[in-house]
Amino acid sequence: MKHLITFLLITFCLSITGQEILLRKKTEEILAEDDFGPNKKKYVHSMLSVGFNFGLQEENVSLIRGWSSFSLGYGVRTKRRLSNTFSLGYDVRCELNQYRYRPHEGSLFQQFYSAPEPDSLLVDKLSYSSAQFAPYFRINMGKRGNHLGKYIDLSVYGELMITSSHAVKFKHPNDDQVNRSTLKTRRLKYTNKLLYGLEFRYGNSYYNVYLRYRANDLLNNKLKDDPRQPPACNAGLYLFLAR
Missing domain, CATH: 1.20.5 (Single alpha-helices involved in coiled-coils or other helix-helix interfaces)
Structure with missing residues (x-):
């Protein structure tokens, strides 16, 4: 027992x-x-981005077609809450940019080949892909539960150009053998491989609208005076895949 x-x-x-x-x-x-959640201490989510490239009409900048000059991207954003009002974080993104140029005397074709632009030219475009890193400072606005709510982001970004190409397409209406032809040039030496700039965002739990400005030209007179540099502004939308 x-x-x-x-x-x-x-x-x-x-x-x-x-x-x-x-x-x-x-x-x-x-x-x-x-500790993990949209309005908790830490948060991570993925996103898609779509934007449109544009620039000011300056004498030393080749003009682009607005709606057909765009950017597409995918990224991951981290957030760390400092207080109810302030947060810090960073984006890691990959992006594709395309600039379609207008046919005129200062077109990219003329700048690149130092030759008059032929009437048979259909497409004149510059494309590049890049990897980006963008730390940001966030100001939260208003009351919210466990969701992102409304906020303003102030961000700086660095961008590494991975690939670049310039493509031109021609039509041949009087040729019995060829209807259209394409000439593509890669690894362009006149494009800057390291880019940086500023980004302003306003957003909520579902998306951001943003305005981005590439600042390389401000500090580099050689780039500023080169008409082959693409316009410096981009505006668009970030869509969140997970919230």
Whole structure:
């Protein structure tokens, strides 16, 4: 009987100890989960971006076609809350940019080939892909639950150009063998491989609208005076894939 009572007491003590360990572990998991969320201490989400490139009409800049000069991208954004009002974070993005140039005397074709633009020219476009890193400072506005709410982001970004190409397409109405032809040039030396600039965003839990300005030309007179540099402005939308 004594052995049975001793066995039961030991079993009971071990059971209590095991329950305490499991309870502590569960509590730690709950606390850890509570630190992650749209309006919690930490948050991460993915996003798609679509934007349109544009620039000011200056004498030393080749003009582009507005709606057909665009950017498409995918990225991941992290956020760390500092207080109810302020947050910090950063974006990691990959992006494709395309600039379609208008046919005129200062077109990219003429600047690139140092030749008059032929009437048979159909398409004159510059394209490049890049990787971007963009830290930001966020100002939250108004009351919100466990969601992002409304906010303003002030961001700087650095961009590494991975590939670049210039393509021109021609029509040949009087040729029996060829209807259209394309000439593509890669690894362009006149494009700057390292880019940087400023970005302003206004957003909510579902999307951001943004305005971006490439600032290289402000600090580099060689780039500023080169008419082959693409226009510096981009505006568009970030759409969140997970909230």
